[in-house]
Amino acid sequence: MSVGSAAPKPGGPGVRTGRAAGPGRASSRVRRAFQDGAPGALALRMVARWFRRPLLPAVRLWRRNIQLRVVASTLLMSLGVVLLLGLVVIGQVRNGLLDAKEQAALSQAAGGFAAAQDKASGPVALGGPDGDATDGLPGRGAVNWRSELVKQLASGGQGAYHVVALSPDSDDAGTSRSPRASGDVDVTSIPEALRSSVAQGTGTFQTYAGIRYSVAKDPEAGLVVGKRLNDVEGNAYELYYLFPLTQEEESLNLVKGTLATAGLFVVVLLGAIAWLVVRQVVTPVRMAAGIAERLSAGSLHERMKVTGEDDIARLGEAFNKMAQNLQHKIQQLEELSRMQRRFVSDVSHELRTPLTTVRMAADVIHEARSDFDPVTARSAELLGDQLDRFESLLSDLLEISRFDAGAAALEAEPIDLREAVRRVIGGAEPLAERKGTRIRVVGDEQPVVAEADARRIERVLRNLVVNAVEHGEGRDVVVRLAAARGAVAVAVRDYGVGLKPGEATRVFNRFWRADPARARTTGGTGLGLSIAVEDARLHGGWLQAWGEAGGGSQFRLTLPRTAGEPLRGSPIPLEPEDSRRARQRAAADIAADMANEGALRLTTVPAQPGADRSPLPARAPLPPHTPPSATVDPAALPGSGARVVARRAGERHGEGETTTPGMIPEREDTTRGR
Numbered sequence: 199m200s201v202g203s204a205a206p207k208p209g210g211p212g213v214r215t216g217r218a219a220g221p222g223r224a225s226s227r228v229r230r231a232f233q234d235g236a237p238g239a240l241a242l243r244m245v246a247r248w249f250r251r252p253l254l255p256a257v258r259l260w261r262r263n264i265q266l267r268v269v270a271s272t273l274l275m276s277l278g279v280v281l282l283l284g285l286v287v288i289g290q291v292r293n294g295l296l297d298a299k300e301q302a303a304l305s306q307a308a309g310g311f312a313a314a315q316d317k318a319s320g321p322v323a324l325g326g327p328d329g330d331a332t333d334g335l336p337g338r339g340a341v342n343w344r345s346e347l348v349k350q351l352a353s354g355g356q357g358a359y360h361v362v363a364l365s366p367d368s369d370d371a372g373t374s375r376s377p378r379a380s381g382d383v384d385v386t387s388i389p390e391a392l393r394s395s396v397a398q399g400t401g402t403f404q405t406y407a408g409i410r411y412s413v414a415k416d417p418e419a420g421l422v423v424g425k426r427l428n429d430v431e432g433n434a435y436e437l438y439y440l441f442p443l444t445q446e447e448e449s450l451n452l453v454k455g456t457l458a459t460a461g462l463f464v465v466v467l468l469g470a471i472a473w474l475v476v477r478q479v480v481t482p483v484r485m486a487a488g489i490a491e492r493l494s495a496g497s498l499h500e501r502m503k504v505t506g507e508d509d510i511a512r513l514g515e516a517f518n519k520m521a522q523n524l525q526h527k528i529q530q531l532e533e534l535s536r537m538q539r540r541f542v543s544d545v546s547h548e549l550r551t552p553l554t555t556v557r558m559a560a561d562v563i564h565e566a567r568s569d570f571d572p573v574t575a576r577s578a579e580l581l582g583d584q585l586d587r588f589e590s591l592l593s594d595l596l597e598i599s600r601f602d603a604g605a606a607a608l609e610a611e612p613i614d615l616r617e618a619v620r621r622v623i624g625g626a627e628p629l630a631e632r633k634g635t636r637i638r639v640v641g642d643e644q645p646v647v648a649e650a651d652a653r654r655i656e657r658v659l660r661n662l663v664v665n666a667v668e669h670g671e672g673r674d675v676v677v678r679l680a681a682a683r684g685a686v687a688v689a690v691r692d693y694g695v696g697l698k699p700g701e702a703t704r705v706f707n708r709f710w711r712a713d714p715a716r717a718r719t720t721g722g723t724g725l726g727l728s729i730a731v732e733d734a735r736l737h738g739g740w741l742q743a744w745g746e747a748g749g750g751s752q753f754r755l756t757l758p759r760t761a762g763e764p765l766r767g768s769p770i771p772l773e774p775e776d777s778r779r780a781r782q783r784a785a786a787d788i789a790a791d792m793a794n795e796g797a798l799r800l801t802t803v804p805a806q807p808g809a810d811r812s813p814l815p816a817r818a819p820l821p822p823h824t825p826p827s828a829t830v831d832p833a834a835l836p837g838s839g840a841r842v843v844a845r846r847a848g849e850r851h852g853e854g855e856t857t858t859p860g861m862i863p864e865r866e867d868t869t870r871g872r
Contacts, residue, residue, distance in 0.1 A: 361380045366393075392404075401425070405422055408420070419442070482513065493521055546592050597729050635675055638677070640676060648760075649761040655757075689754040
């Protein structure tokens, strides 16, 4: 066995050994750094954070308030229903108004077209010098025949409609074929599509269009009805009736306003109803949640106020009955626990007196064993060994009873953990020699000082080292020390049977053994690790375990430099760098770097003529790389004050981290053991 300083630990924080930096790795690092820290991406993240920060209180309120979600959902659904109903009603009213207007317009236009045709085909009156008819009707061939016609046809409208007469082939002003219009209507209000239909057909055509005026008057929507006719000279012309839709628009606006007012009132009313209804259900639930929180905090006398006989009242009664039963069971368990602790303490104290007497007698017999026959002498030796084990068990039981009673006191003073490690290794030398195990110490070049109770720390380290030798299968045991700014750590690594999946969290249970059938050389009590973890917690530190079946295990003790300071990380990683998973990751990283380097060479080195293009020999496949998932470290002990930080998949220490120099944040350990 060699005890002393070994070479500095390979692969310290931020350092990876056994990997050569090549152009492929360098280029991939530069590319990854540029992608992660691009100015545009950084600006986008800052803008997103700036916009998201004011919304966080609202999002938190939305997630935590079921009444708000129900009322908001009711309002949104009610608003959708009201909008849909309003659209349907407005559509029906609009169609009804337009249908009525269209029927009245067609009837009025048909009468006007018939009157115009009758005037054009009536008997010719003797005209005066200007060609006017003497009977008051427009004379044939008169220049102002169309003007008189438009005036007479529009005279019965009183603003209800306008009349326009157009010639299909000439719009020259000042002639008998120039456009005529009533009510200052702009003749360009007639759509070209409608004029084409009227010019090519013989029936009545209609369309909706905007009516514009030649004076300062706002345009308005209207219905245009047109037909081709012949004038007194037998020439074809187009006669149009323009019906404004002002009254229909006013009626439709009135309906819209009424529906909007009624819909808003209905939505607000439904929201108020939903708020009142949900409040009747949510209030008892909130009361139950508050009482449940107080129950979990230890106020076992809390009860819900029950009124009525409905479902909520039955829920309150069931909740109160459950709380009462829980209080009764907890009181029973507390009383039983107190009785057990008192029994263990009393038995431990009471057994010490007869044990002292038995020990004295056993020592006398053991000293005189040379006078006995071999069988009796061997019995005396076995008696002494079992008495030693019995005394150890009593001491452990007394210590456990102190922890259970809260009577354990910490006598902290500055100590150098290297001295404690040397004393523990010195005491474990005989066992290590019998096992053929060599204990190596790494990281003892510098002082590792912390405020701790030397007696308790040595007891923890003695348990870890002895267990490592016991389960090390004769292989080396490595004790590693390290210190960072706010913490110190001691890790004990063995390469024996290891821990099976799921055993890393049970290894600290009282009287638990990984293999009950396994023979123990030292005859332990099964309480060593339980006492060790209580000692670590008393210091405000962590005691954690890692292991893999057939690959050994590692136990790590992390303590704050100053007593009472919280821990934020450990100077030593929980999973050792020589684990199977770490070796697989390293092999996969080397393969990826080699692939990147080969791709870079292919893109930068041109093909040489005449070069040897013989294929390379096949390479054995590397084990697959399984990146760790972002889960909590299963070895972190409850109640130890550990601040476990989850790490994203594929993220490695030393690349893009912002932790304290020398500190390794708590990360996940998917290989679980013992």
